[in-house]
Amino acid sequence: MELRSGDVGSWRLVAQRVVPVLPDAPDTPAAAEVVRHLAAVQAQDLRAAATAVAVRTAAGTVDGLAAALAAGTVVRSWPMRGTLHLIAAADLPWVLGLCAQRTAAATRRRRAELGISAADLDVARDTALRSLPPGGATRAELLAAFEAAGQATGAGRGYHLLLDLSLDGTLCQGPPRGRELLFVRAREWITSPEAHEGPADPTAEWARRYLRGHGPATPADFAHWTGLPLGRARQGFAAVRDEFEAVTVDGVEHLVPPELPGLVDAHRRAARGVHVLPGFDEFLLGYRDRSHVLAPGHAERVTPGGNGVFRGTVVVGGRVAGTWNRDGTTDLFAPLAPARAAELARRSRALPAGWLG
Numbered sequence: 001m002e003l004r005s006g007d008v009g010s011w012r013l014v015a016q017r018v019v020p021v022l023p024d025a026p027d028t029p030a031a032a033e034v035v036r037h038l039a040a041v042q043a044q045d046l047r048a049a050a051t052a053v054a055v056r057t058a059a060g061t062v063d064g065l066a067a068a069l070a071a072g073t074v075v076r077s078w079p080m081r082g083t084l085h086l087i088a089a090a091d092l093p094w095v096l097g098l099c100a101q102r103t104a105a106a107t108r109r110r111r112a113e114l115g116i117s118a119a120d121l122d123v124a125r126d127t128a129l130r131s132l133p134p135g136g137a138t139r140a141e142l143l144a145a146f147e148a149a150g151q152a153t154g155a156g157r158g159y160h161l162l163l164d165l166s167l168d169g170t171l172c173q174g175p176p177r178g179r180e181l182l183f184v185r186a187r188e189w190i191t192s193p194e195a196h197e198g199p200a201d202p203t204a205e206w207a208r209r210y211l212r213g214h215g216p217a218t219p220a221d222f223a224h225w226t227g228l229p230l231g232r233a234r235q236g237f238a239a240v241r242d243e244f245e246a247v248t249v250d251g252v253e254h255l256v257p258p259e260l261p262g263l264v265d266a267h268r269r270a271a272r273g274v275h276v277l278p279g280f281d282e283f284l285l286g287y288r289d290r291s292h293v294l295a296p297g298h299a300e301r302v303t304p305g306g307n308g309v310f311r312g313t314v315v316v317g318g319r320v321a322g323t324w325n326r327d328g329t330t331d332l333f334a335p336l337a338p339a340r341a342a343e344l345a346r347r348s349r350a351l352p353a354g355w356l357g
Contacts, residue, residue: 009318031064094198136182207236224288
């Protein structure tokens with residue numbers, strides 16, 4: 001099947017459940033299901049991540065995510081690329097096993113520059129396990145415990161201690177306290193039996209989960225999203241190839257969930273409407289090739305200076321049409337028709353505010 005490049009964005013909005021949003025179910029709150037459906041949600045900006053989850057739920061608020069974090073069904077950690085993500089608690093241990101070694105290897109030089117030895121990590125690990133109360137501790141409280149144990153935390157050293165203890169599965173971030181997520185002992189906080197067993201083929205399972213929440217996508221997109229080598233990403237796609245449909249975009253094969261074409265047909269008009277997405281949203285960050293949804297000439301206005309900080313976006317017809325700020329201002333790439341402008345105003349008013357800010 002040939003898919004026009006201009007339609008890729010609309011298909012991805014549907015695959016990611018921006019359209020149609022996910023309702024609450026008796027056994028699975030919508031916020032937790034959004035995180036699981038997307039496999040992981042980039043979350044170094046916690047308010048943006050909470051908004052990304054909220055706009056994909058019928059309630060449209062951050063309350064569901066707060067509840068999922070408090071209940072331990074969703075956690076925050078560094079499962080891939082050395083970047084904070086929200087992830088289903090049951091997935092964190094085995095995804096760390098799949099992806100964390102590459103992050104640890106990439107940061108080895110910086111650890112050496114900071115004077116962090118294996119013995120230092122042992123001290124920090126023992127300190128964390130001894131000092132953390134059952135309900136968790138703030139970053140500042142945990143860093144103070146490291147200092148008391150003789151581990152300096154200035155100049156980025158504290159960050160790397162927390163990162164490494166999270167990469168090895170000692171710590172994760174769980175319940176909220178105010179605008180923070182507390183650090184907890186991961187093995188005690190994550191109690192789901194399947195979390196510690198993991199799938200028989202983690203690469204295939206993570207490719208499967210990625211495609212269900214991100215297709216149309218390619219192995220290069222998956223490699224970019226996970227930080228895995230391209231060859232490993234291709235292996236994952238090959239293992240699940242028969243479970244998905246293939247579409248060709250500009251001569252390149254992309255895989256999509258088999259139900260996606262029908263969902264797109266049912267929700268095409270809504271998908272091609274106006275959507276307001278937060279910074280760092282998976283709609284852009286989930287792919288290596290963003291040219292189908294963001295004109296290269298406009299990339300600088302979404303990530304000024306190419307510094308890796310993504311602004312919130314206004315999406316019209318499946319393509320990024322501008323950026324927006326929390327103060328209500330926008331930077332549109334071209335004027336919108338009156339009906340589109342009214343829809344943008346309505347969408348902007350509906351964005352969740354408060355908490356996780």
